Amino acid sequence: MPLTTPNRLYPYPIPADPTDIPGDMQRLAEAIDADVCALQNGLTGRPVARFRGTTPYTSESTARANVNAPAAPYDDRIPFDTTDFNTANVVLTSTDFGQRLIFPDDPGFYFALVTVNVPVFTTAGATVNYMAVQIRRGDFTNPTSLATAPRLGGSSHNVPVDSFDRNVRVLSLAVGCFMNGTTDAFSVEFRADTSPNTAGYVIGDRSITILKMTTS
């Protein structure tokens, strides 16, 4: 009755077994072969994904109160429409209003980097007081929930974009956080405030790059 090794369960004979050198060698070789193949298949590199939004997008009206903490923050989600690469099993949801979530389907600690190109504000007579990009943790199963949508991070500016920015300012923001693989989804939000109030701020290209750092 052959025994097996303690960790990988490779079979080997004991002296009481019938002598069968080729057979014993074959069973051991095949067990090692299958195990090393499985090990090799797991060497896939770090799971990563990047999504971009490529068409201009107009933010919500700047007339709302509490612009940096609005009552319905999902109004401010910006859409992404292009997948550059995705080995991390991340689901990019619909670009429809109220959706626009980026859902990692596997639990783990993730690092996410967001960039948003913000061009010069072109509405005559209006001054920009504030612009910000935030990452929140939305609920993939209840995307328009007004319940907890925890703010994971934010980056703001209070100075209007102008020629000193070469007419485009890149707002960038990075966060590291745990996502549970069942409900947690990244929500990337842009909001602006102007005086007087205006219909919204048109932003340009934006991206989110995601690295998966742990498996649980």
Place this chain on the structure above:
Amino acid sequence: MPANTPRGYTYPLYTDPAPADFPAAMADFATDVDTDVAALVARQTAALNRPSARVSETANQAIAANTNTFATFSVEEYDNAAMANLGVNNDRLTFTQTGVYLVTAEINFSSNGNATVNGRSLLFVANLFGNLGHDTRRGAQNMDTEMTSTVLYQVNTVGDFIRVQVRQESGAALNISARSFSATKVAD
């Protein structure tokens, strides 16, 4: 006298007794491969589960004007490597493995209405030296200012730690409210 491959797998030589000791030789070989592959699997698992931590806070912390102050945190959201020990030190992440870490922090400065606005800054400070990376910008009289910074930091000694230092120059105290601080190892 058996020999070994470079990875340590034992095999018999022609001069060894045979075939009576074949089962023992095969057990020796199988055990060597078992140990080696188990170590590789452990390394692979470790590579997919990098030491990572995130701490956060939503309660206000008053920051006096023109005073370097370390941000504090009370919520340990994730920590798979005992980097956060907020009950002992609520202002830092302490590295428990050497390597290169991706460190990021973000701070929300509330406004205090002061006509004097001036600047806000966020700075990473390690136990050995400061200014690993920082972000500065003009504040606002009546709007929050959200700041973020990210650095790659090489840890050469277990026990090294890193903190987030903030400063504001509005002429009066103001609060930092929501904030977070995280680190994840990206290389050995």
